[in-house]
Amino acid sequence: MDDSAGLVGRLMAAARVARASEADRDEHAYWALVAEAVQGDSGLSALRCGSALLESTDALEREVGCDLVAGAADRHEPLRGEAATVLMAPAEAETQVDVLHSLVVGLGRTRDPRAVPVLVRLSRHADADVRGRVAAAIGSANSGRPDGAEVHALIRLTRDQDPDVRNWAAFTLGCQLDHDTAAIRDALWTCATDEDGEVRQEAARGLARRRDPRAVPLVARLLDSADGPQVFLLEAAEVLGAPELLPALHAYEHDPDGTDRAIKACDPVQRARIEDDAWTVVVELERLRPGVGAALDSPRHESVHHLRVTVRGTAGAAYDAASLLARADGNPTRAAELVLADLAAPRRT
Numbered sequence: 001m002d003d004s005a006g007l008v009g010r011l012m013a014a015a016r017v018a019r020a021s022e023a024d025r026d027e028h029a030y031w032a033l034v035a036e037a038v039q040g041d042s043g044l045s046a047l048r049c050g051s052a053l054l055e056s057t058d059a060l061e062r063e064v065g066c067d068l069v070a071g072a073a074d075r076h077e078p079l080r081g082e083a084a085t086v087l088m089a090p091a092e093a094e095t096q097v098d099v100l101h102s103l104v105v106g107l108g109r110t111r112d113p114r115a116v117p118v119l120v121r122l123s124r125h126a127d128a129d130v131r132g133r134v135a136a137a138i139g140s141a142n143s144g145r146p147d148g149a150e151v152h153a154l155i156r157l158t159r160d161q162d163p164d165v166r167n168w169a170a171f172t173l174g175c176q177l178d179h180d181t182a183a184i185r186d187a188l189w190t191c192a193t194d195e196d197g198e199v200r201q202e203a204a205r206g207l208a209r210r211r212d213p214r215a216v217p218l219v220a221r222l223l224d225s226a227d228g229p230q231v232f233l234l235e236a237a238e239v240l241g242a243p244e245l246l247p248a249l250h251a252y253e254h255d256p257d258g259t260d261r262a263i264k265a266c267d268p269v270q271r272a273r274i275e276d277d278a279w280t281v282v283v284e285l286e287r288l289r290p291g292v293g294a295a296l297d298s299p300r301h302e303s304v305h306h307l308r309v310t311v312r313g314t315a316g317a318a319y320d321a322a323s324l325l326a327r328a329d330g331n332p333t334r335a336a337e338l339v340l341a342d343l344a345a346p347r348r349t
């Protein structure tokens with residue numbers, strides 16, 4: 001971060017303009033400067049400047065400090081532990097809501113499980129935006145335990161009085177975390193009857209990802225009563241891949257592309273074709289380069305469209321089978337050739 005003092009000065013000026021303005025361009029200008037600040041020297045200068053600003057008596061300076069630390073953590077993985085330590089230090093004493101907004105987002109971007117106690121405490125904050133950001137942050141900064149304190153906090157937040165908080169909590173609980181317990185399913189089933197339509201959709205998607213068979217009639221019922229695009233419901237149908245959903249999907253009049261993907265996942269014939277083509281790619285890879293170590297990976301929480309073609313011993317050589325076949329105009333042999341061409345290409349730094 002060259003000319004640290006000058007860039008921080010510009011950041012503060014942009015932050016004041018963004019705070020006083022409702023124009024998106026002013027908000028974007030501020031975040032563009034944050035992104036610029038965290039790019040250089042592995043983000044260390046941004047982390048140091050942000051840490052110093054967090055000690056300021058000026059709330060806006062502390063907010064900008066949180067944003068700098070968060071940006072450094074998000075872009076530079078080696079800094080995440082130190083960034084978490086920096087952000088946790090003032091969390092207990094901070095009272096300004098806008099600063100807490102940025103602080104919570106920053107803790108999420110550190111992906112550090114040490115942030116869990118701070119997030120759990122702030123999940124009871126009086127400000128709904130703080131609670132909502134906590135629900136979102138737990139998707140990244142969590143203990144990894146299905147019975148962790150943050151999971152219990154999320155379950156409680158699915159019953160929050162604010163619909164946006166319930167929406168974030170249902171999304172994180174259902175789709176960001178992969179834990180599958182009776183308590184989580186019960187919470188999602190409660191969300192499935194929420195007065196807010198997005199919360200109901202998030203609940204259906206979360207239950208579908210856990211392959212709960214009771215989700216099939218739920219998704220069918222919600223599709224039948226839908227009066228507009230229901231992206232999350234279509235994703236839930238895709239994951240379930242249940243033929244019983246075909247009547248509701250064929251009658252659905254919104255989002256043709258999403259409906260088509262869901263129908264292909266639920267129709268046994270079309271689903272089998274997707275699976276066969278994906279497997280053929282693997283067979284063709286082994287034929288073209290014996291011993292390449294190709295395999296087909298089927299994530300439990302995803303749909304048939306997310307079958308992955310992987311190659312042993314190569315970092316990052318995983319392909320979404322549907323996207324790969326689309327690149328190859330549906331030709332499995334051509335798809336295998338594309339993979340081998342990618343493997344032969346020089347690695348980009």
